[in-house]
Amino acid sequence: MKSEKFKLELGKKDLIVEVSNLVEQASGSVFVRYGDTLVLATCVMAKQEKASQGFFPLTVEYEERYYAAGKIKGARYIKRESRPSDEAICNGRLIDRAIRPLFPKDFNKEIQVVITVLSWDAENDPDVVSLLAASLALSISDIPWAGPISTARVCKKENEYVLNPDYETRNKSNLDLVIAGVKNNDDFLINMLEGNGEEIDENSVAESFKFIKDHLKKISDFQEEIIKKIGKEKFVQEITVENLNLENDIKNFLKEKLEKALFQKDKLKREEDVNQLKENLIVSLNEKYGEPCSEKIISTIFDQETDRIIHEAALLHEKRADGRKLDELREISGEVGLLPRTHGSGLFCRGITKALSILTLGAPEDQQILEGMEISGKKRFFHHYNFPPYSSGEIKPMRGPGRREIGHGMLAEKALLPLIPSFDEFPYTIRIVTEILSSNGSTSMASVSAASLALMDAGVPAKSLATGIALGLMSDEKGNYKILTDIQGPEDHHGDMDFKIAGTKQGITAIQMDVKCTGITEQIFQEALERGKKARHEILDKMEKVISAPRKELSPFAPRILTLQINPEKIREVIGPGGKIINEIIAQTGAAIDIEDSGLIYISSEKEESAQKALEWIKNITREVKAGELFQGTVKRILDFGAFVEILPGQEGMVHISQLADYRVNKVEDIVKIGDVIPVKVIGIDEQGRINLSLKEAKR
Numbered sequence: 001m002k003s004e005k006f007k008l009e010l011g012k013k014d015l016i017v018e019v020s021n022l023v024e025q026a027s028g029s030v031f032v033r034y035g036d037t038l039v040l041a042t043c044v045m046a047k048q049e050k051a052s053q054g055f056f057p058l059t060v061e062y063e064e065r066y067y068a069a070g071k072i073k074g075a076r077y078i079k080r081e082s083r084p085s086d087e088a089i090c091n092g093r094l095i096d097r098a099i100r101p102l103f104p105k106d107f108n109k110e111i112q113v114v115i116t117v118l119s120w121d122a123e124n125d126p127d128v129v130s131l132l133a134a135s136l137a138l139s140i141s142d143i144p145w146a147g148p149i150s151t152a153r154v155c156k157k158e159n160e161y162v163l164n165p166d167y168e169t170r171n172k173s174n175l176d177l178v179i180a181g182v183k184n185n186d187d188f189l190i191n192m193l194e195g196n197g198e199e200i201d202e203n204s205v206a207e208s209f210k211f212i213k214d215h216l217k218k219i220s221d222f223q224e225e226i227i228k229k230i231g232k233e234k235f236v237q238e239i240t241v242e243n244l245n246l247e248n249d250i251k252n253f254l255k256e257k258l259e260k261a262l263f264q265k266d267k268l269k270r271e272e273d274v275n276q277l278k279e280n281l282i283v284s285l286n287e288k289y290g291e292p293c294s295e296k297i298i299s300t301i302f303d304q305e306t307d308r309i310i311h312e313a314a315l316l317h318e319k320r321a322d323g324r325k326l327d328e329l330r331e332i333s334g335e336v337g338l339l340p341r342t343h344g345s346g347l348f349c350r351g352i353t354k355a356l357s358i359l360t361l362g363a364p365e366d367q368q369i370l371e372g373m374e375i376s377g378k379k380r381f382f383h384h385y386n387f388p389p390y391s392s393g394e395i396k397p398m399r400g401p402g403r404r405e406i407g408h409g410m411l412a413e414k415a416l417l418p419l420i421p422s423f424d425e426f427p428y429t430i431r432i433v434t435e436i437l438s439s440n441g442s443t444s445m446a447s448v449s450a451a452s453l454a455l456m457d458a459g460v461p462a463k464s465l466a467t468g469i470a471l472g473l474m475s476d477e478k479g480n481y482k483i484l485t486d487i488q489g490p491e492d493h494h495g496d497m498d499f500k501i502a503g504t505k506q507g508i509t510a511i512q513m514d515v516k517c518t519g520i521t522e523q524i525f526q527e528a529l530e531r532g533k534k535a536r537h538e539i540l541d542k543m544e545k546v547i548s549a550p551r552k553e554l555s556p557f558a559p560r561i562l563t564l565q566i567n568p569e570k571i572r573e574v575i576g577p578g579g580k581i582i583n584e585i586i587a588q589t590g591a592a593i594d595i596e597d598s599g600l601i602y603i604s605s606e607k608e609e610s611a612q613k614a615l616e617w618i619k620n621i622t623r624e625v626k627a628g629e630l631f632q633g634t635v636k637r638i639l640d641f642g643a644f645v646e647i648l649p650g651q652e653g654m655v656h657i658s659q660l661a662d663y664r665v666n667k668v669e670d671i672v673k674i675g676d677v678i679p680v681k682v683i684g685i686d687e688q689g690r691i692n693l694s695l696k697e698a699k700r
Contacts, residue, residue, distance in 0.1 A: 004230060008222045010034075010152075010215065011163040013124075015222075017136060019230055028141025028232070032133035034164070036121035041133030045143045045235065046110040056103055057110040062092035062130060064373040068120040073371050085372040086406050091127045093407045095134050097514035098180045098192035102146040106300065107237060111143060120373060123166040128153050128178060136223055142232040146518070148223035149191070150216040151180035154208045156200070161211040174198035177208055177511070181519050183220040188213050189519025193499075196414040199507035202529040209522060246285070246293065250301045253281050258302075259309050265322040267352055267440050267489065268393075278302055307494045314474035314482045320491070322351075327485045327531060332539060334449070334546040336457035343558040344458025348450035348543075351488065354438040357450035359458045361558045362429035363604035364594045381420050383432045385409035385447055391439045408444040409434075412468075415448045415502035415510035416455070419463040426461055427561050427602055441488035442470040448502045448510075449543060458558070459551040465543050466509060468502035469535040471528050475517060483528055485535050497524075501532035505540055560608040562615045568599040570622040573650055581621065581650060589614040620648045625691055627682050630698055635676045638668050645680055645693055653691030655680060660695050671695070 003020035016033040023029035026042040033039075050057050066073045066081060074080065084092075095115065103111070115130040128151055135149040155165045155173035162169055170176050177195030181188055190209065197205070254277070261273035281302070285293045313319040318326050330351035339345045344359035367378040385408045389396035401409075412434065420430065432454055434447035445468030452466040472487035472495040484491055492498055496517040502510040513520075520528075554560075566574070574595065575582045582593060591605040591614040601618060605611040625647065633645035633653070642656040660671040672678060672695070679698040685691055 006222070006226050008219070010219065013164070015132070015219075017226060019140065019226070026137075026141075027143050028137040028139075030133055030136045030140065031118075032129050032136065033119075034129045035124040036119055037117075037124040037126050037129055038119040039126055039130050039133050040116045040118055041113065041130065041137040042115075043111065043113045043134070043137045043141050043143060045141070049108045050110050056100060057108065058096065058100055058103065059110075059112045060092050060096040060099070060134070061112070061114045062088050062095065063114065063116040064088045065117055066373055068117045069122070069373050071373070071376075085370075085375070086410055087372065087374065089403050089406045090410050091130065093403055094127060094178065094192070094194050095131050098131055098149055098151065099134055099138065099145070099147070101191060101515055101517065101519075102149070102182070104144050104146075104237065107144065109237075113137070117373065124164070125153065125167070125170075125374075128164065131178075131180060132219070132223075136226060139223060139227045140231045142235045144234050144237065147182065148220060148227065149180050149182055150188075150219040150223070151178060151192075152212055152215055152219065153178050154212045156204055156208065161208060163212065163215055175200045175204060175208065177205070179209060179212055179216070181216060183217060184518065187521065188216055188220075189521060190513070190525055191515050191519035193511055193513035195512075196418075196510045197503075197508045198418045199504055199509060201507050202533050205508060205511065206522075206526045206529055209525060213522075246297060247301055249285060249288065250281065250298060251305060253284055254302070254305055258305055259313075262306065262309060262490065263313070263319070263321050263323070267322075270321065270490075274306075303494075306490070310490060310494045311474045311476065314484065315476060315480055318482065320484065322488065324486075326482055327534070329486045329535060329538060330488070332542045334453055334543055336453050336547050341557055343555045344454045344456075344460070346450045346453025346455075346457055348446050348453060350442065350446055350449075350486065352438050352440045353436075353443055353446050353488075355434050355436055355443060355446035355450040357432050357434045357447065357454040359451075359454040359460070360431045360433075361458065361460075361554070362431065363559055363561060363592050364423075364427060364429060364602045365592055365604075366429040366431075380423060380428075381413070381417060381430045383409050383413035383416065383434065383447070383451055385412060385434050385436070385444070387436045387439070387443065391436045391443075408447065411444050411500070411510055411512055412447045412451055412502070415466055415468060416451055416462075418509050419452075419455075419466055419504070421461045421463075427563060428460075428559075430455075430460060441492050442468075442486065442500075444468070445470050445500055445502060449539065453543065453547060456547045456550050459554045461550050464504045464506065465540055465548070466502060466504050467536055467539040467543060468500060468510070469532050469539065471497070471499040471501070471532055471535075473497035473499075473515075473517075473520065473524065473528075481524060483524065483531055485531055496520075497528075499528050499532070501529070501536065503536060505537055557606075559604045559606050560611050561602055561604040562611045564601045564603065564615055564618060566599045566601060566618070566622040567624075568597065571595055571597075571599060574601070574618055574621055576650070585614050585617050589617070593618075617649060621650045623648055623651070625651065625653075625682055625685065627684055629682045631680055631682070631693075632677055633680045633693070635672050635674050635678065638672070638674060640668070643668055643672050645678065647680065647682075647691070647693070651691070653680070653682065653693040655693045655695050659683070659693065659697070662696050 006017040008015045018031040029042040117126045131151045138145045139148045155162045156175035157173040175197045180192040181190040333349045335347040343361045346357045367380045432451045436443045448468040455462045472484035472491045475481035497515045499513040589610045594602040603614045631647035633647040637644040680693040681698040683694045
């Protein structure tokens, strides 16, 4: 095996890159190690061009392997990795969002990037290592790509920023942010952000980039050294010369017609007019040339003209497609309590983007079991996002959730998680499902708002309302730019940035950004954060008019959960031999019972009286009897020297023959028989916990 190794000290650890001939049939491959976390990144370019699909044909696969963590997981009969975890899907999306903008426009050869986690040390997250590995694999390959990309994670803990922290530090920090970007002369441009915070202020987020900037430049220089030494010559795409008059004919036909079609408030009318204009263009060109013209070329130039017009309108005239000002929000409204039998519901409308969130409360036993390479445990709060085809007026097969749905669902979940009460405060499993009813951009941020309304409607004691806003960018090669608040369809598709910021009036809880340009400057980053804060406060003011605090009562259809702390030594008495006692309680009350090793018991039922009945039953089983107490007990067994009486469920005491009466008793059966209910008094408890009872004392 031939290999070359490169090393860079980063955050008190070594970043080690190894390039070998092990994956020699790939276009590019590299092993990257940080601590004992090690990943393999590969990239392959197809030999033939693929017909234009309207987007760049790139796929990114992030593969977790259980062996990387020294685990054997899976169902009993299937021990092979199957569907990727939600976290793995989001990591794949993170890498895709960072590398995609740096491929050449109109490049139609399919590219596949595969990252496989080979070793994981439980300290260093593979996501940042994987993005660096993908950057290096592409950079040293023959695939045309304008990298490298530098990336690192930054956390803020106790007012100090930490570079590439371990999991323990991240869990104790109030900001966890991944930043990626590219070097631009002496500056550094951000092209991807992903992170979450505990209602962190905008200034702290902006300062995180200042802290990490020099480290990113250092990583970029390191990669450039490797590329210079072993990088392959890049593939150069042949430029085919089409009919040179065709482009001029298209532009002459469109002129003011395209701008007129694009700039109107009604989305449906806008789409109808744009599609009709395109059809008329194709017919006109085919008639002029006497044969069908290339629809691929027509679509490409049509999109380029659309892009140019939307950019120029914003940059030169501060004009938007629907007539709004650059910092103006669309019309906002909301409702709660829409669905009669659900535990909570919230509708959030922003223009014609409409999101309906439905909340369901469950028992502790309804928690999701997590079993992955990185994460094993339970999850009690989760948000799921659905984007049915009717929401965009389309017809598509309805299969399982795709990467986009999972990514958007996880983003909203991150945004809301810091606001969810602790399990001790509110011992429920919480599931929110957001159904996108109508889409015109920014549905992920609408789902944050709708889900927040649903939390309040359900009576979940969330800290506060949350919302989200998507900001866009129109820029040119001269450095001119305009930031757009609350972007919609065309501004997202033809714009240069999609910057999503979610949070409360106190601060940011989730942040995500990707670009279609090379990247954004630090100045744009700071301005976007401030613009997002202003918009967030405006939206929250309107949401507070719908519902400003959690309802005081849960829905009558929500389960009731009661808690009881018992002595852990009493757990076996509640369970009984072979589960006999607990199964009897469940069968007779209909309640669900969860027992923690600490002795904390959760009792849940759709009917409060059922839960209360189970609670009293368990209380009686685990109650510690005291001397002097009186009971009505049932005689269970009779021996020559006395009778055993059950005074509480599962708890018996003995009445010695001498304690049956004030006079001498010759035979126990002369006084009591099995099944008799008799009054007894506790006269003592010995060192072994045995209860001594008296019938004669109880009658006095």
